[in-house]
Amino acid sequence: MNQAAQAGRRMLSTPLRLAAAFLLGGLATLVFSPFDLPLAGFVAFTGLAVLLDRLGRMAGAFWTAWFFGWGHFIAGLYWTASAFLVEADKFAWMIPGPLLGLPAFLALFPAVAVTAAWRLTAPGPLRLATLAASWTLLEFARGHVLTGFPWNLAGYAFGFHPAAMQPAAWIGVYGLSFLAVLAFAAPALLFLPRRRTWAALALILPAVLAAGAGMLRLDAPGPRAEPVQLRIVQANIPQREKWRPDLIRTNFEKLVEMSLQPAEEGTPDLVIWPETAATFLLSRAEQPRQTLGAIAASLDDGRGGLVITGAPRVEVRDGREMPHNSALAIDPAAGIVAVYDKTHLVPFGEYLPLRGLLQFLGLEKLARGRGDFIPGPKDQRFDPPGLPPASVLICYEAIFPALSNRGERPEWLLNLTNDGWFGELTGPDQHFTMARFRAVEQGLPLVRAAGTGISAVVDARGRIVASLPLNSAGVIDAQLPAPAAKTFYAKTGNALVFGTTLAVLLLVAAGALLSRRNEDLPSGRASTTH
Template identity: 40%
Template sequence: MASGNVLSSRLRERVDAVLLLAGWRRLALAVLAGALAAAALPPVDAFPVYALSFPVLVLLLDSVYGEGRRLLLSLRDAALVGWGFGFGYFVAGLWWLGAAFIAGGDQFLWLMPLGVLGLPAVLALFPAAGLALARLGWHAGPTRILLLAAGLGAAEWLRGTLFTGFPWNGFGQAFANHLLLAQIVSVIGTEALGPVLVAIFAAPVLLVSGGGLAARFLLSGLAAVALVGIALFGAVRLDPVGGTRVDFERLPLVSGVKIRIMQPNIPQDARLALPDGDALLARFFTLSDRAKGAHAAGIADVTHLIWPESPFPFVLERNPRAIEAIRRFLSAGTVLVTGAVRAEATGDDSRPIRFFNALQVLDRTGIVAGYDKVHLVPFGEFLPAEGLLRRLGLREFVREIGGFTPGAGRRALAVPGLPGVTPLICYEVIFPAEIAGDTGDGPFINVTNDAWFGYTFGPFQHVAQARLRAIEFGRPLIRAANSGISAVFDPYGRTIAQLPLGIADVLDAPLPASLSGTVQRRLSGFGFATVMILLAVLGLSGRKWR
């Protein structure tokens, strides 16, 4: 008993120390808490660190609230805490973006600090706004943790929406590689999971701070029950199909479909050097025809061959020799789905041709279908405020063709032999709200080139977000990545087959059938709205309940 009292006393001392922080010390602790929270994300996947980071954030808001300053000054201090947390979180979670400035060539090296530190500083404005919003309704009762969750949830929604959106590394993505826990996104979606996790993992702070004893233990207990409930839901959902490991005897497959993904692993500096197109195409053919087993016949065994994003140093549809070579290479029953650059005349002398980042389908008759990427990467594929930024000397990374033009609109891709395909080029896969209206009943096909980021956290985070889309919408996902990680996921997010990062190889897999639908697919957006309303109402009602 004495040792328990000593432990409790020491813990109370540390809580009081946080509550007494001010100025740069409070900001420094917020930055450290944010950096620690980033360890919850792939590939570290240590989501229990949230149980340290979010309680610290609650205590830092308590310290702002407890100072009794005028509201505007208190809001400023709360925003500063939120900014510090966000800055630490995004620097620790997005440091790998610096690799793109190296791969992009010497002319981009001077911009590396803007990518590694400048972008996190800007993104941190969103959690700054979220904590200021939470401070508006803050109180000393236990339900204040729900206000933190609501504030950060609103901030994350804005981050994924404003200025074309960048929802990378949302808090809910911490469960991406924990399949039992990730199944809940089939009901509420990844956007709603984020604020739910904030509330759950902020709850331990109630054991040492704020409100009456009964209420504190009640809410802490409810948070623990919610986490256990999420795990139980996942277990119940996965048990009939074999659990977290794929059981092919119980997994429905699309009959007659044999997928092959070609992962060429071409370094980005080699791609930018524009290698000889004929030699590159020959290399793709050799790799794509590789026999994977003693009785395999290479491309003759394949119904659908998938190549990654923009693999050619030429415009495919304007290169008859390349199209003819592909036609001769494909067997009678094989269809190729490949990334490509598409060109279109504009009739404008100032810019006679515009280019599209495209996905094109070919068989032995030539190009039979295509899709142009709609959601382009700012600064990577197009330059926002182009006139102004070009005068300042800035260029997009895809500088050889002067950037891309967005496609006219999202639409299905007609691939012979496959049920309705939803095409997703590169980071289009991280925007669930944009996919929600899609009516396809077949697989997602996601082609990408993550060679920009080398062997860093970036490719692991990207593929984890792709996995979440499969779970949310109950549809298999086929992912072809130039340097990896290429994979096929079933509608539960389980890995059917996968190639590691940084190798050249092919991956063969069957195609799992889609589910009839998920709650998230049918009611997209309602899960997030419901969670946010509940958090805000219950959080504010705690002022009177206290």
């Protein structure tokens, strides 16, 4: 073959390799809800590792991994475009940003992780272990850089069965990410010139053992339910109609009517509405607040209970109005007896970063209302009278593991969310699975009220006790599950996983450095007396 033909072949091979990486990255998203197909992870990560093992330049490794990440995040986050179609006349022009731009940025994290593994190691088991460690560390970075976005971490591949989720109680979802990447990439050892079947099986074994241990944990007797009978109201009001001024009263009356529906046995002690179910300031709306007080008074067979609802709230501080996205508890006297203000706000949804510049360029935040929401204090405690103390997670706060473990340990997790922004695609299922992992990590039951679904009651081991599907109206009447013992992960957080993966990378890097220094020594330097 002449030089021109060889050059043409190389030019062709690079686009094909990058296209293959892009498709493999998209395939990898099938491990997540609602598909839950672990086999897709084996094909995708094995394919990525095989592509890397055939590369001779670091730039090639970086761009191969970047295209893998770009395809992965486009396929995993395409549903974000739905939020920009709620008011399409104002926001549809921005869709290329979340659809292509955000995945392009997020792809940098796996690109760096993969390039580090490629640079430090040769093809073989050590490269795959290094890849799993660097991937986990860069996922941790993705969860924190620029406010963080830890959506679809590799560890959520274990969400296909409650037993597989249980190791999160010991090592959290980041630890599961390490096991997932290690196992998914292991079959690449079968494609080396010297096949390493036993090594491949050894890398898969930790994930299998972890899931097996999870089965034993799942079979152990669980704690008895709390004596709290609750009702979750899912009114299924479309996002396009939720904030329309002419429908505010109609939407509120629908929620009230569903709250007062007769239960099969007695009446609940607690009624829970989703995020911003009340689309107005309850503190300044006397009549609606009295209505909620009347609902609270009717609970527990007339002995009285509480109504918890999501609603905007304004705090006046130093003469300034500070708007919050909040959870409020209303008692029979129509008083607001407990408040939680969301602490981790959604960029571009609830506030506009670099507002002065971006507003000048014509950008606006998606949520209704003037100005930006203000985050609440980090150390809030939601402790309504007559109820066990709760840790409140509003909307996507549920995807951040650390936000479920703030201050004194609560007895349950309360997730108020409005997934109507997510459309009818994969986003709501992914969001629900991530929230269930918080229950397993903390050993706490989760109560989830979602405006359009998926609402659910989940026990302390991540099992669904009761649920309502997406895009359906209804109520859930159930007992609040009891908390389990404080988990190892709840006690230690990410310290073990972060320390272990960082140690792996440092040791591998030190070994690579020593190896290269030895290679640089003159061959005759070791023996000078002959």
